[in-house]
Amino acid sequence: MTPPIHAVADQEGVDPVHLSRQITEGRVVILQRGDRAIGIGEGLRTKVNVNLGTSSVRISLEEEIQKARIAETYGADTISDLSMGGNITEIRQEILRHTTLPITTVPIYQTAVEVGLRTMRSEDLLATIRNQVNQGVSSLVIHCVNRPMLELLKEKKRLLGVVSKGGSITSAYMLLHQCENPFLEQFGELLCILKRHDIVLSLGNTARSGCILDEWDAVQEEELQLNVQLAHQAHQAGVQVIIEGGGGHIHYNRIAESMRRYKRASPFPLFVAGPLPIDVGLGYDHIAGCAGASAASAAGADYLCAITPSEHLGLPSIDHVREGLIAFRIAAHIGDLVKFGKDRADREMAIHRANVYREGQFRLAFDEARAREIAGKEEDCTMCGEYCAIKLMRDLL
Amino acid sequence: MTPPIHAVADQEGVDPVHLSRQITEGRVVILQRGDRAIGIGEGLRTKVNVNLGTSSVRISLEEEIQKARIAETYGADTISDLSMGGNITEIRQEILRHTTLPITTVPIYQTAVEVGLRTMRSEDLLATIRNQVNQGVSSLVIHCVNRPMLELLKEKKRLLGVVSKGGSITSAYMLLHQCENPFLEQFGELLCILKRHDIVLSLGNTARSGCILDEWDAVQEEELQLNVQLAHQAHQAGVQVIIEGGGGHIHYNRIAESMRRYKRASPFPLFVAGPLPIDVGLGYDHIAGCAGASAASAAGADYLCAITPSEHLGLPSIDHVREGLIAFRIAAHIGDLVKFGKDRADREMAIHRANVYREGQFRLAFDEARAREIAGKEEDCTMCGEYCAIKLMRDLL
Numbered sequence: 187m188t189p190p191i192h193a194v195a196d197q198e199g200v201d202p203v204h205l206s207r208q209i210t211e212g213r214v215v216i217l218q219r220g221d222r223a224i225g226i227g228e229g230l231r232t233k234v235n236v237n238l239g240t241s242s243v244r245i246s247l248e249e250e251i252q253k254a255r256i257a258e259t260y261g262a263d264t265i266s267d268l269s270m271g272g273n274i275t276e277i278r279q280e281i282l283r284h285t286t287l288p289i290t291t292v293p294i295y296q297t298a299v300e301v302g303l304r305t306m307r308s309e310d311l312l313a314t315i316r317n318q319v320n321q322g323v324s325s326l327v328i329h330c331v332n333r334p335m336l337e338l339l340k341e342k343k344r345l346l347g348v349v350s351k352g353g354s355i356t357s358a359y360m361l362l363h364q365c366e367n368p369f370l371e372q373f374g375e376l377l378c379i380l381k382r383h384d385i386v387l388s389l390g391n392t393a394r395s396g397c398i399l400d401e402w403d404a405v406q407e408e409e410l411q412l413n414v415q416l417a418h419q420a421h422q423a424g425v426q427v428i429i430e431g432g433g434g435h436i437h438y439n440r441i442a443e444s445m446r447r448y449k450r451a452s453p454f455p456l457f458v459a460g461p462l463p464i465d466v467g468l469g470y471d472h473i474a475g476c477a478g479a480s481a482a483s484a485a486g487a488d489y490l491c492a493i494t495p496s497e498h499l500g501l502p503s504i505d506h507v508r509e510g511l512i513a514f515r516i517a518a519h520i521g522d523l524v525k526f527g528k529d530r531a532d533r534e535m536a537i538h539r540a541n542v543y544r545e546g547q548f549r550l551a552f553d554e555a556r557a558r559e560i561a562g563k564e565e566d567c568t569m570c571g572e573y574c575a576i577k578l579m580r581d582l583l
Numbered sequence: 584m585t586p587p588i589h590a591v592a593d594q595e596g597v598d599p600v601h602l603s604r605q606i607t608e609g610r611v612v613i614l615q616r617g618d619r620a621i622g623i624g625e626g627l628r629t630k631v632n633v634n635l636g637t638s639s640v641r642i643s644l645e646e647e648i649q650k651a652r653i654a655e656t657y658g659a660d661t662i663s664d665l666s667m668g669g670n671i672t673e674i675r676q677e678i679l680r681h682t683t684l685p686i687t688t689v690p691i692y693q694t695a696v697e698v699g700l701r702t703m704r705s706e707d708l709l710a711t712i713r714n715q716v717n718q719g720v721s722s723l724v725i726h727c728v729n730r731p732m733l734e735l736l737k738e739k740k741r742l743l744g745v746v747s748k749g750g751s752i753t754s755a756y757m758l759l760h761q762c763e764n765p766f767l768e769q770f771g772e773l774l775c776i777l778k779r780h781d782i783v784l785s786l787g788n789t790a791r792s793g794c795i796l797d798e799w800d801a802v803q804e805e806e807l808q809l810n811v812q813l814a815h816q817a818h819q820a821g822v823q824v825i826i827e828g829g830g831g832h833i834h835y836n837r838i839a840e841s842m843r844r845y846k847r848a849s850p851f852p853l854f855v856a857g858p859l860p861i862d863v864g865l866g867y868d869h870i871a872g873c874a875g876a877s878a879a880s881a882a883g884a885d886y887l888c889a890i891t892p893s894e895h896l897g898l899p900s901i902d903h904v905r906e907g908l909i910a911f912r913i914a915a916h917i918g919d920l921v922k923f924g925k926d927r928a929d930r931e932m933a934i935h936r937a938n939v940y941r942e943g944q945f946r947l948a949f950d951e952a953r954a955r956e957i958a959g960k961e962e963d964c965t966m967c968g969e970y971c972a973i974k975l976m977r978d979l980l
Contacts, residue, residue, distance in 0.1 A: 536794030
């Protein structure tokens with residue numbers, strides 16, 4: 187019964203004793219940073235992560251800081267810093283300095299950039315992990331692609347192979363060095379580091395499908411089994427663990443089934459990127475992603491990774507980070523209305539509407555400034571004017 | 584086997600003999616305007632309608648013309664002109680002149696504005712209908728709220744009463760004049776006019792819920808039964824008919840069930856506004872609506888009415904019409920991938936991605952200009968730079 191458990195129980199309105207049991211069983215993890223404690227898993231609000239960070243071809247410290255601040259302002263629960271360009275350690279330091287949210291990293295990114303994919307060794311990966319942990323990250327993503335998965339991928343039954351960046355870098359390392367996955371080989375050592383610093387392990391989703399035609403295949407099945415086994419190992423070693431899965435492109439009507447398959451396979455929290463129920467959402471993938479993520483969260487996904495309008499196009503701008511985040515907060519809220527049945531904010535919004543009280547509605551919006559901007563300067567709604575259905579019926583019924 | 588049947592069969596890639604049978608059975612309707620023929624119903628692509636038109640407090644002919652053109656440019660299947668301000672006949676004339684899409688109206692709007700809610704009589708409604716039909720509209724929306732529905736509403740078990748504008752004006756007329764619904768009283772005469780001009784009758788959804796707490800109640804149930812009965816009467820009289828229903832605010836996990844209930848109750852095409860699976864999407868209701876409409880179309884809705892970011896806030900701008908339309912075209916496409924299993928455009932997009940061929944991807948986007956704008960001036964995607972997962976794995980596998 188630690189202070190973070192009490193903090194999360196308070197935030198979520200759940201019993202701390204029950205929460206503590208859920209954590210013991212691996213059903214809930216707590217990401218911590220300073221006084222911040224974010225609970226993820228069964229019985230808790232669906233959480234939303236925002237990806238940010240430089241790429242090797244687009245580097246602006248100032249922009250990444252602003253993205254991080256926007257993420258915090260607009261209600262992200264966590265941030266993943268995926269920087270691969272510029273002074274990565276410094277960028278992360280600045281993101282940490284300008285936010286209070288827990289930060290996640292993918293350590294193979296920084297290692298590949300700083301040491302080189304061809305020259306790096308597994309010791310370099312562990313060194314990066316130690317540095318990132320000391321810097322204050324709260325969670326690490328490790329892609330546990332194994333040789334059988336690579337063999338399945340070599341059969342080239344997939345149109346789009348691997349579309350996970352961390353998964354592809356890890357796979358590339360294994361293919362270039364003709365070796366087993368370095369994280370799998372040093373899994374025990376890795377768990378020791380994570381345990382010592384109470385860092386949450388996120389088992390990455392290398393096999394997520396890059397297009398509808400690649401959905402839910404043997405590679406994904408292999409990864410699911412492997413990740414469940416590794417998660418149990420981590421849990422037994424006292425390491426908090428999340429499984430990433432069910433993300434990528436998949437028919438809409440298979441999303442719920444896919445989520446339930448993951449949730450049946452293990453007790454651990456499920457982190458989903460997307461999913462995207464179409465391939466042609468280019469420029470509007472945050473909207474297609476919201477539809478997919480709504481189905482995912484309603485069916486039990488615990489933690490959503492936001493997709494921005496820039497998906498498939500480029501590194502997101504500050505505005506795109508905000509747009510993607512809000513779309514996924516909507517998806518999380520849609521899921522939560524299913525998980526919990528009702529929500530006070532929705533009821534309040536409905537009451538404000540019944541009272542035609544605009545100010546109250548603005549204040550409940552995900553993005554109050556945007557709602558006010560759309561409403562414009564007019565005092566009343568311009569949609570119906572004197573033929574407002576609510577006013578008409580209030581006066582006559 | 585008329586030319587419109589052949590045109591729709593061609594567009595949809597279905598057998599014209601089968602299509603003709605579907606029409607005879609009432610499962611499919613064809614909205615016609617000049618050479619345009621839009622098929623709506625079972626076995627056909629999910630269609631999207633765009634609402635536009637002035638309100639009594641916001642009147643710009645130029646803007647409405649631009650909205651209509653934007654709707655056509657960005658792939659709307661139909662337009663509803665809901666004008667209630669300015670010279671309504673002239674506005675509709677101009678919308679007709681600047682578009683080729685079938686136009687739907689709600690005749691009680693124009694009647695209420697031009698004659699006045701207190702002074703108008705049922706003859707005035709029929710006169711408006713005749714004028715609109717002569718002007719060239721393809722479909723009319725009639726709200727068939729009856730006295731039992733009004734009695735249920737008077738019990739005030741609903742937080743938000745009636746939120747359908749046409750439904751509330753019709754109800755207001757009945758309450759002010761202490762009479763039965765004028766459309767129900769003159770239903771036979773109405774059907775004669777519609778039959779004579781082959782106008783599609785759309786039975787409006789007065790009872791759609793304005794908030795989650797009002798979902799799926801006795802008023803909706805009463806309306807469903809009544810609309811099904813009226814639809815059969817129309818169909819037997821040789822009038823093409825659509826039922827509007829299942830729209831409004833409803834828990835996400837009840838949407839599929841709600842759609843199936845409508846589809847089980849009658850063979851007629853189902854037209855859905857929204858649905859919105861949360862109440863708090865203010866400013867982003869096109870995104871919340873896309874999530875709801877995806878669930879609806881995947882479960883059998885045939886025809887979606889787009890919601891814009893201005894929903895609950897004001898009359899939409901031209902940009903908002905475009906944003907709402909694209910969000911709902913995404914929802915329709917998500918549903919179609921479920922209904923038909925696959926789509927050529929998604930497969931092509933995936934192949935272009937496998938080939939890292941950006942031009943091909945841009946051309947397949949719902950909004951090519953927007954995709955190019957987000958991509959920016961860089962020749963390659965800035966997301967991953969040299970660490971592009973697709974390129975890495977293509978070279979190594």
